Amino acid sequence: MLKSELMSMDVRALVMFCTVAQELHFAKAAERLHMSQPALSHQIKRLEQTVGASLLTRTTRSVRLTPAGTVFRRLAEELCNEIEQMVKRTRQAVSGEAGSISIGLTTTAACSPLAEALYRFRQSRPGIEIDLQELNSVQMQGALRLKSIDVALMRPAAFDADMAVREIYREPMYVAMRPEDDLALRPRLDLQDLSGRQLIGYRTDASPYFRHLVHQAFAHAKTIPSFAQESVLPTLLTLVEAGVGIAVIPESATVSRGRTLIFRKLPQRHELTACIVMTSLRGRQHPLVAALASALRQ
Structure with missing residues (x-):
């Protein structure tokens, strides 16, 4: 025919x-x-x-x-x-009852309570196919423009005007150290207590958000940090385990090394609070973005 x-x-x-x-x-x-x-x-x-x-x-x-x-x-x-x-x-x-959505998420976002929220979201919408891709926050905006992901769960960045951003999660910061470290004996720590200690910092190219957060927090505390080396999560924690130094990390990163490291929570002030944001491309809003944001905030 x-x-x-x-x-x-x-x-x-x-x-x-x-x-x-x-x-x-x-x-x-x-x-x-x-x-x-x-x-x-x-x-x-x-x-x-x-x-x-x-x-x-x-x-x-x-x-x-x-x-x-x-x-x-x-x-x-x-x-x-x-x-x-x-x-x-x-x-x-x-x-938003069927279809698929591709979500880019950082390593620490994958370790945060957002992972459980994603599970509940998946269970509540069995007709939705969810593809999770682990990416560095630096890669997220490019992935959104290439349409290899529909939405990103990432750390804040210098966002371009074509990005729609909403905050969905906040978490405190901790100090990671070996169990035999003298600081482990203290029930509470502040950044001034880290003066003179060798720290593991964050690389500018791979972790600009945490690098900026840590440096700004030390500046606010009027304390000059001493960095022995710079790295990225989770390798940064391996350096702490190896005794290279201590590190200031987000709460979500503490779940992976609880048996080998000690973590002490820092005061929960604005400059010592990390964020995870949901980012999507303006003009290409996926039908599930609003429902996903609502589920992750619960």
């Missing part, structure tokens, strides 16, 4: 034929379709002309499917069901 012939066949004609094939009675089929019997007969004849085959055998007392009609009925019903599912799933995707 040529494309031009297919264009003359609409879904309504298939539904009409399937109804007649089920009832094998034009009057009953017309009643179900809320149309007149002559109009239904006319549409079936047009369909047969388009197909190029007789689909029904009609007598004054009965209607039967021809062999071609039997084949056409099976395929037409399958097609109608697929079209129905296509429309249903498209509407569900628009309403």
Whole structure:
């Protein structure tokens, strides 16, 4: 069948034929379709002309499917069901009940309570396929523009104007150290207590957010830090385990090394609070972004 012939066949004609094939009675089929019997007969004849085959055998007392009609009925019903599912799933995707969403998340975001919130979100929407991609926060804006992810759970950055950003999680900062460190004996610590100690800092290229946060916090405390080395999470914690120095880390990073390191919480002040934000590309808002943000904030 040529494309031009297919264009003359609409879904309504298939539904009409399937109804007649089920009832094998034009009057009953017309009643179900809320149309007149002559109009239904006319549409079936047009369909047969388009197909190029007789689909029904009609007598004054009965209607039967021809062999071609039997084949056409099976395929037409399958097609109608697929079209129905296509429309249903498209509407569900628009309403956020179906479809897929790709989420980029940082290592520390993956270790935070947001992971449990993502699980609850997945369980509440079984029709949604969620693809999680672990990325560095520095990579997130590029991934959003390339459309390799729909939304990013990341640390704050110098965002461009095409990024829509909303804060979804805040967490305190901790000092990570080996168990035998003298500081481990203190129940409470502040940044002034770290004066003169060798610290593991954050690399500018890979962790600009934490580098800025830590340096600003020390400046606010009027304390000059001494950095032995710079790294990124979670490698930074390995350096602490190796005895290179101590480190100021977010609470979410404490869950991975609880058996080998000691963590002391720093005072929960604004300059010692880390954030995770949800970021998406303006003008390309995924239907699930609002629902996801709401779920992650709970």
